[in-house]
Amino acid sequence: MKTVLMVAEKPSLAQSIAKILSKGNCTSRKGLNGACSVLEYTGSFQGQTVRFKMTSVCGHVMSLDFIGKYNNWDKVDPAELFSQAPTEKKEANPKLNMVKFLQVGLRAIDPVFYILSHNIDGYSSLASQVLDAIQPVMNKGSVREQSVYRAKFSSITDTDIWNAMNRLGEPNRNEALSVDARQELDLRIGCAFTRFQTKYFQGKYGNLDSSLISFGPCQTPTLGFCVERHDKIQSFKPETYWVIQAKVFKGKDSPLTLDWHRVRVFDREVGQMFVNLAKTSREAQVESVSKKEKAKQRPQALNTVEMLRVASSALGMGPQHTMQIAERLYTQGYISYPRTETTHYPENFDLKGALKQQINNCIWAEEVKALLSTGLNRPRKGTDAGDHPPITPMRAASEAELGSDGWRLYEYITRHFIATVSQDCMYLQTTIDFKIGTEAFSCSGKTLVSAGKAGRSHFPPQGNWYVNSKTRT
Numbered sequence: 001m002k003t004v005l006m007v008a009e010k011p012s013l014a015q016s017i018a019k020i021l022s023k024g025n026c027t028s029r030k031g032l033n034g035a036c037s038v039l040e041y042t043g044s045f046q047g048q049t050v051r052f053k054m055t056s057v058c059g060h061v062m063s064l065d066f067i068g069k070y071n072n073w074d075k076v077d078p079a080e081l082f083s084q085a086p087t088e089k090k091e092a093n094p095k096l097n098m099v100k101f102l103q104v105g106l107r108a109i110d111p112v113f114y115i116l117s118h119n120i121d122g123y124s125s126l127a128s129q130v131l132d133a134i135q136p137v138m139n140k141g142s143v144r145e146q147s148v149y150r151a152k153f154s155s156i157t158d159t160d161i162w163n164a165m166n167r168l169g170e171p172n173r174n175e176a177l178s179v180d181a182r183q184e185l186d187l188r189i190g191c192a193f194t195r196f197q198t199k200y201f202q203g204k205y206g207n208l209d210s211s212l213i214s215f216g217p218c219q220t221p222t223l224g225f226c227v228e229r230h231d232k233i234q235s236f237k238p239e240t241y242w243v244i245q246a247k248v249f250k251g252k253d254s255p256l257t258l259d260w261h262r263v264r265v266f267d268r269e270v271g272q273m274f275v276n277l278a279k280t281s282r283e284a285q286v287e288s289v290s291k292k293e294k295a296k297q298r299p300q301a302l303n304t305v306e307m308l309r310v311a312s313s314a315l316g317m318g319p320q321h322t323m324q325i326a327e328r329l330y331t332q333g334y335i336s337y338p339r340t341e342t343t344h345y346p347e348n349f350d351l352k353g354a355l356k357q358q359i360n361n362c363i364w365a366e367e368v369k370a371l372l373s374t375g376l377n378r379p380r381k382g383t384d385a386g387d388h389p390p391i392t393p394m395r396a397a398s399e400a401e402l403g404s405d406g407w408r409l410y411e412y413i414t415r416h417f418i419a420t421v422s423q424d425c426m427y428l429q430t431t432i433d434f435k436i437g438t439e440a441f442s443c444s445g446k447t448l449v450s451a452g453k454a455g456r457s458h459f460p461p462q463g464n465w466y467v468n469s470k471t472r473t
Contacts, residue, residue: 343382
């Protein structure tokens with residue numbers, strides 16, 4: 001019986017994918033490195049019964065470095081690292097013995113190779129590196145191009161995985177070479193400039209920690225953004241100003257706080273003058289009442305930046321912690337791939353299918369059923385970055401399954417998704433202009449017309465006033 005090897009990027013992915021493809025009927029054993037398991041089951045491939053072996057690596061198998069003598073800072077001119085210094089590939093984590101694990105633990109593999117990956121880096125680290133490692137021990141000694149496959153997926157669900165396996169593509173060698181080229185550029189530029197500026201600044205500034213001043217194509221622009229923001233904060237000069245705020249009463253009703261049309265003044269004596277002018281009248285005269293229906297748009301589909309922003313500001317979760325939770329939710333099949341810049345759903349994305357997964361959740365079941373009954377609203381057009389679909393809930397979950405922080409992040413992702421296919425929030429804004437003495441004031445309130453989903457949490461029940469204040473953001 002032919003044996004087919006499948007390799008995933010990490011052990012948790014291998015477990016989830018094997019469980020789906022074997023329908024829960026697979027055996028598992030630890031590999032010799034103790035970090036990766038080998039899962040085996042019998043299935044069908046290209047019309048014949050085969051034995052599948054599913055395993056994984058732990059990130060990149062190999063890393064790029066200069067050969068030994070060029071790692072001596074004192075004997076090598078940093079300029080040499082740009083062109084003269086040869087590079088070599090080494091095991092990224094020697095303690096894992098990943099190459100030996102792939103060779104010894106996976107002998108007698110026929111030349112059929114699935115690479116379960118969803119990005120260019122994944123192909124580079126798995127297809128090229130794993131293939132190079134296992135080729136010497138394969139049955140036929142070499143692997144034909146037509147026997148190497150790549151499956152693309154963005155979520156760990158039964159539908160997405162089976163669709164990926166039914167639409168296998170050919171790996172793109174040029175993509176792998178482009179990643180190799182980028183890694184070499186990062187190595188040469190980073191090492192050369194790190195060594196140069198570290199040696200240059202050593203001893204020149206007493207308050208500078210010059211043991212290592214690193215440079216990198218990614219970290220340098222990021223540092224630039226931080227410095228720019230820091231400079232703006234440091235150079236900001238606060239200026240004192242004065243605001244007049246009036247409160248008007250009608251009988252026993254709650255007072256209305258009015259905003260001054262002049263907004264603010266920067267001279268206290270001038271402000272006091274206006275206060276004295278307003279105090280000449282004991283009553284506020286209504287000048288006009290205007291009403292206008294407005295909308296709060298439903299959100300665009302969720303990408304990583306927005307998820308991290310909301311997790312930080314609303315959930316009190318830091319970026320690293322948020323991404324760790326999101327990765328776990330992804331590998332367990334609860335959400336789609338959480339690293340994406342895209343805010344636009346593909347035309348063939350099954351929005352209704354994703355929504356149906358939430359129909360039995362006691363928190364939002366009513367809204368979901370109403371949407372399925374009346375029809376989904378077309379999501380707002382966003383940006384297609386060409387990487388992965390927006391972050392979307394892929395199956396139902398409960399707090400007991402996910403834990404506290406896992407559930408809070410999942411709940412936000414799900415609510416956001418439901419909002420993207422709901423109607424806009426509609427509200428009626430009423431503005432009343434007043435005259436007190438010679439000064440003009442106003443107040444405005446919002447009355448909910450249709451909650452939609454995008455704004456339900458931002459507005460009070462219908463009929464209540466929501467008074468804006470200039471001090472509010």
